[in-house]
Amino acid sequence: MTITWGVLGTGWVAGVFTEDLLLAGHRVAAVGSRDPGTAAAFAARYGIGRAYGSYAELAADDRLDIVYVATPHSSHHPLARQCLEAGRAVLVEKPFTTNPADARDLVALARGRGLFLMEAMWTRFNPVIVKLRSLVSEGRIGEIKAVYADFSVAHDFDPAHRLWAPGLGGGALLDLGVYALSFASMLLGRPDSAEAMIAPAPTGVDANTGILLGYGSGAVALLHCGLLAESPQAATVVGTTGWIEVGTPFFRPTRLVLHRHRAAAETYSADIRGHGYVHQAEEVARCLRAGLIESPMMPLDDSLSVLDTAHAVAQRSTTARRSILERTPSTSGTP
Incomplete structure (x- = not known):
């Protein structure tokens, strides 16, 4: 078919x-x-x-x-x-x-x-990320206690561009932060608490955002997204018996490195087909052929959880945003 x-x-x-x-x-x-x-x-x-x-x-x-x-x-x-x-x-x-x-x-x-x-969310279907999930589910690093992920790029400020325009859903959180939030959700599920600090652009959208998520298991996720500077775009998953470094950029990795206590590091690599979207397309095709209405690799409840968390992040940062806005000139220009 x-x-x-x-x-x-x-x-x-x-x-x-x-x-x-x-x-x-x-x-x-x-x-x-x-x-x-x-x-x-x-x-x-x-x-x-x-x-x-x-x-x-x-x-x-x-x-x-x-x-x-x-x-x-x-x-x-x-x-x-x-x-x-x-x-x-x-x-x-x-x-x-x-x-x-x-x-x-x-x-x-x-x-x-x-x-x-x-x-x-094409990252979910990347073969290196699939391997990451497998290693975690096998208990290769024990119980997850921390997830780190950052996705920041340097974009020139242009109030008409979709990234900077509130009416077009602009801001780092919705464009880049969802990758980090989805990465954490994939590994730890829905957080029990969410805190953030947001530096806004002159248009009001978030330009630089730090996120701290907490979980009942005692795990935390430290995430960063931004439009002001280029970051390593890296991710690390820390467990009780080891940790996994995901190759950069973490949303389209070609390798990961597994570190276990008192053991030699293990590297896993994979070829990425095309621009990296082929794996996503193949999962969609598999679901359609099987008559599924949701993908078990990217269930709709996960998408809802990520947006709930993004909303909570925005709500928790209201005081910080107001404080920063009071110190931010109202004239346009590079934030």
Whole structure:
């Protein structure tokens, strides 16, 4: 069974995922955009047969097995909902939505109609991350006591750019922090407490964010995301009998190193196919062929948990944000 995809959106991530779909032998049959010319150009670039000048037309195409929603964060909820209402299975680019309420709305709709729905957290399907989960479940480092992850990049400040624009779901937390939050959730589950310090940009979105999560087991997660400086983009998982270093960048690693007390380090490596999205596409195909409406590797409850945590982080940081804003000039410029 060849999986037939529709791609909703024509931006950078839509392009690289389409390339990986074709590399994996999937069929990309349609693309949708708000601009007919943009849709036609994208279709011509990738040899796609049908180009729609509206998202509604793509959602209504019942020849598609699944639609990939690759638009900016703020439109994930309405466009994914439109596709689900039309009876389409949906893969939604991360973050799943910009708030927990919208995420729960999509989950309820998909489950109620028996439709496949998944957040495109491609890191979960990376073979090195799959190996990491296996090592942890086998008890190779004992009980997890700490998770460290950071994802920060240097972006020039532009209030019109989606990363800096509140109306487009901007900020480090939703764009980069979800990787670190999902990584911690994958290993430790839903946290029992969440604290944060946030340095805001002049537009009000978070520009540099530190997160501390606590768990009933006594474990902690220390996470960082930001838009002001390049970080190592590293991750480490610490257990009672050893620790695992995940190769950088941790969201697309090709190796990890297992350290155990009084034992030689062990290195595991894996080749990454294409841009790294092939493994995600293969999991979607496996689920569709098996008639599953959720992926056990990226369950919807995990996506809900991550957004709940992100919301808690934002709420806990209100006082810190207000204090920083009082010291931040209101004029635009590099934060």
